[in-house]
Amino acid sequence: MTDWDLMTAYIHNAMHVVEKAHVASRQLREDANPETFDNFRAQLQRLTEHLTEIQAVLNNQEAFAHDEMADWLGKAFTGQPSRTQSKTTSSAEG
Numbered sequence: 001m002t003d004w005d006l007m008t009a010y011i012h013n014a015m016h017v018v019e020k021a022h023v024a025s026r027q028l029r030e031d032a033n034p035e036t037f038d039n040f041r042a043q044l045q046r047l048t049e050h051l052t053e054i055q056a057v058l059n060n061q062e063a064f065a066h067d068e069m070a071d072w073l074g075k076a077f078t079g080q081p082s083r084t085q086s087k088t089t090s091s092a093e094g
Contacts, residue, residue: 004068006055006057007054010050010053010054010057013050013053014047014050014051014053014054017043017046017047017050018047020043021040021043021044021047022048023043024036024039024040024042024043025040026042027039028040045081067079
């Protein structure tokens with residue numbers, strides 16, 4: 001998966017979690033009880049985790065850009081993407 005694909009996947013996943021958090025907030029407003037509150041908190045925690053992934057990419061744009069460039073050059077010269085991957089990309093995926 002390229003860094004661009006990774007970032008797109010992070011954004012897509014975060015959008016999905018935003019939708020779930022919105023549903024959980026509506027449920028909490030309609031029926032405030034410990035279960036709906038716990039669900040709301042869990043959804044907010046998941047959203048925080050996804051936004052943290054996106055922030056990691058944004059904080060390390062240069063490393064991700066270098067990886068993209070290496071992939072493009074590898075494809076241009078060998079027909080295969082580069083096999084190298086920065087620490088930033090590896091840590092962002094984990």
